[in-house]
Amino acid sequence: MTQTVQLLGISNAIVDVLAHVDAEFLDSIGAPPGSMTLIDENQARELYSKMGPATEMSGGSVANTVAGFANLGGSAAYIGKVHDDQLGAIFNHDMQSLGVDIRLAPATEGAPTARSHILISADGQRTMQTYLGACLGLALADITAASVGKPKAILLEGYVWDIAEGPALAREAAKIGRQNGTAVSLSLSDSFCVERHRDSFVEFLQNDVDIVVADEDEIHALLGTDNIEAAVKKLAAYEDKLFAVTRSEKGSIIIHGDVTIEQAAVKVDKLVDSTGAGDAYSAGFLYGWANDRSLAECARYGTHCATTVIQQVGARVEKGLLDNYS
Amino acid sequence: MTQTVQLLGISNAIVDVLAHVDAEFLDSIGAPPGSMTLIDENQARELYSKMGPATEMSGGSVANTVAGFANLGGSAAYIGKVHDDQLGAIFNHDMQSLGVDIRLAPATEGAPTARSHILISADGQRTMQTYLGACLGLALADITAASVGKPKAILLEGYVWDIAEGPALAREAAKIGRQNGTAVSLSLSDSFCVERHRDSFVEFLQNDVDIVVADEDEIHALLGTDNIEAAVKKLAAYEDKLFAVTRSEKGSIIIHGDVTIEQAAVKVDKLVDSTGAGDAYSAGFLYGWANDRSLAECARYGTHCATTVIQQVGARVEKGLLDNYS
Numbered sequence: 001m002t003q004t005v006q007l008l009g010i011s012n013a014i015v016d017v018l019a020h021v022d023a024e025f026l027d028s029i030g031a032p033p034g035s036m037t038l039i040d041e042n043q044a045r046e047l048y049s050k051m052g053p054a055t056e057m058s059g060g061s062v063a064n065t066v067a068g069f070a071n072l073g074g075s076a077a078y079i080g081k082v083h084d085d086q087l088g089a090i091f092n093h094d095m096q097s098l099g100v101d102i103r104l105a106p107a108t109e110g111a112p113t114a115r116s117h118i119l120i121s122a123d124g125q126r127t128m129q130t131y132l133g134a135c136l137g138l139a140l141a142d143i144t145a146a147s148v149g150k151p152k153a154i155l156l157e158g159y160v161w162d163i164a165e166g167p168a169l170a171r172e173a174a175k176i177g178r179q180n181g182t183a184v185s186l187s188l189s190d191s192f193c194v195e196r197h198r199d200s201f202v203e204f205l206q207n208d209v210d211i212v213v214a215d216e217d218e219i220h221a222l223l224g225t226d227n228i229e230a231a232v233k234k235l236a237a238y239e240d241k242l243f244a245v246t247r248s249e250k251g252s253i254i255i256h257g258d259v260t261i262e263q264a265a266v267k268v269d270k271l272v273d274s275t276g277a278g279d280a281y282s283a284g285f286l287y288g289w290a291n292d293r294s295l296a297e298c299a300r301y302g303t304h305c306a307t308t309v310i311q312q313v314g315a316r317v318e319k320g321l322l323d324n325y326s
Numbered sequence: 327m328t329q330t331v332q333l334l335g336i337s338n339a340i341v342d343v344l345a346h347v348d349a350e351f352l353d354s355i356g357a358p359p360g361s362m363t364l365i366d367e368n369q370a371r372e373l374y375s376k377m378g379p380a381t382e383m384s385g386g387s388v389a390n391t392v393a394g395f396a397n398l399g400g401s402a403a404y405i406g407k408v409h410d411d412q413l414g415a416i417f418n419h420d421m422q423s424l425g426v427d428i429r430l431a432p433a434t435e436g437a438p439t440a441r442s443h444i445l446i447s448a449d450g451q452r453t454m455q456t457y458l459g460a461c462l463g464l465a466l467a468d469i470t471a472a473s474v475g476k477p478k479a480i481l482l483e484g485y486v487w488d489i490a491e492g493p494a495l496a497r498e499a500a501k502i503g504r505q506n507g508t509a510v511s512l513s514l515s516d517s518f519c520v521e522r523h524r525d526s527f528v529e530f531l532q533n534d535v536d537i538v539v540a541d542e543d544e545i546h547a548l549l550g551t552d553n554i555e556a557a558v559k560k561l562a563a564y565e566d567k568l569f570a571v572t573r574s575e576k577g578s579i580i581i582h583g584d585v586t587i588e589q590a591a592v593k594v595d596k597l598v599d600s601t602g603a604g605d606a607y608s609a610g611f612l613y614g615w616a617n618d619r620s621l622a623e624c625a626r627y628g629t630h631c632a633t634t635v636i637q638q639v640g641a642r643v644e645k646g647l648l649d650n651y652s
Binding site: 314 | 345346374377379380381382383384393412413416419420423424438640642644
């Protein structure tokens with residue numbers, strides 16, 4: 001029988017390859033600082049051959065959130081596709097060692113486990129070049145009553161729409177969720193991703209989504225707004241839906257119908273690496289939500305987790321994410 | 327034609343799997359804190375299943391030194407055996423991206439690339455559980471005039487003696503080196519390794535070695551001494567051989583016949599992870615030596631590199647190791 005958990009993540013299962021680079025390097029590969037670009041296997045090989053020494057650790061946006069959620073003490077499960085190779089084993093180990101229930105077996109055919117080359121600039125900004133590999137094999141058939149189970153919430157990511165069967169499997173997950181009283185949440189991934197799939201996201205939001213976690217740029221891309229006040233007004237019109245909008249050093253705003261909560265950011269001495277800030281915020285926010293905390297407390301959890309993760313290299317915090325929470 | 331370099335490393339090619347653990351974890355696996363234990367594939371699988379989330383980066387003692395040497399700007403080459411798998415590709419990439427000339431092709435048969443599970447305690451001490459895998463296939467036949475070339479120095483590590491053909495291939499490398507005026511240097515790896523192979527090390531030292539880099543425990547294990555004064559006296563008796571002995575917070579001592587140079591350690595605010603301190607010292611010391619610096623300057627380089635590496639997680643420093651050197 002499928003284990004019942006608080007949160008089920010469905011997303012691209014990726015191992016990060018992290019290296020520091022200078023502005024000239026980003027320029028030489030034609031990557032706008034802060035962007036996420038999808039690359040193919042040949043491009044990945046060429047990029048890697050140009051990169052300096054790197055560190056490998058499990059990544060993937062919603063996968064990071066699921067890991068963070070489990071790190072906080074929440075019960076979690078995960079649906080994503082790795083290949084039966086060493087990076088796939090690393091990805092699954094890092095999840096399972098946190099108690100996350102891995103729902104799919106590694107693929108024994110097809111492309112290798114996905115890698116995201118995360119190029120960290122001196123100012124802590126990260127530019128991603130992602131080879132999706134085995135993730136592209138995630139299929140509608142992987143989403144079943146058994147694999148989804150009856151979690152309190154499902155979390156999908158916008159990047160799933162970059163997979164051929166992504167939109168269909170997202171709808172299927174939402175359908176199964178609705179039958180079980182599961183909340184459906186969506187992380188918007190990045191503003192370029194929103195541009196790629198705006199119409200589909202809007203439709204999915206209207207029909208299937210209960211909770212959206214996103215940064216301000218993503219929200220503007222979704223709504224066609226250009227200032228936070230206009231965006232908040234539009235989000236408030238979705239009366240029963242819950243939005244958590246992160247704004248970097250400006251903090252975050254929670255919108256739930258006519259309730260709006262502003263949470264300030266925490267000043268940090270040194271921004272080491274912004275990788276995973278939004279993912280960590282989502283982990284804290286959803287952990288609070290799944291444990292029936294007030295929305296204000298959810299925002300404080302999210303802020304604490306994001307503040308912790310940007311003061312280290314990489315998107316996941318190895319030790320207790322709630323350490324030093326007060 | 328083989329590229330001529332300053333330093334050729336010959337050692338176990340290993341990818342580190344780094345995780346923080348508590349004292350109970352070390353106790354539960356029966357590992358004395360600070361030790362290096364060789365484990366087989368099944369033990370590696372079992373240990374990994376118990377470990378928390380980890381980070382992967384290229385490692386291996388002399389491999390770290392070679393990477394550090396190249397990071398400092400030295401020209402370097404490397405002989406070690408990885409498998410043709412993802413971890414092997416990571417190991418070779420991290421070397422080649424620093425300009426290190428990889429002399430052997432990955433093995434297409436046999437065991438996977440070696441992994442060292444590095445368990446970091448709260449006090450920064452590291453306990454290693456190493457699965458040698460593909461390293462065990464490094465063979466006498468891999469050491470040829472073509473693969474060795476004519477470097478200014480060869481650097482071997484004591485751990486090579488844990489490989490079946492290790493002692494033979496070390497002697498062969500030294501023999502080829504002697505024919506070309508190459509200095510033969512040896513890192514003693516760890517005191518348990520010295521215990522395992524003492525007689526062979528003493529013989530190799532007397533017949534083949536010009537430079538030894540080691541920590542104080544290793545030197546005592548080699549010489550049967552129990553205080554630094556007695557050790558220095560014995561090392562000074564090897565008139566033409568050069569010894570660099572590291573002593574953690576007590577600094578280091580260089581001994582070359584009747585010349586003894588003491589170098590103080592640099593105080594650090596926080597010891598993050600002692601992994602690779604000795605390897606980094608060796609990189610700095612040999613870089614100075616290969617560039618004809620005074621022995622005092624060599625010791626200062628070594629100290630600078632070790633001080634840098636213990637203030638971060640992992641054995642390799644991604645960016646310029648000479649940054650902040652003064």
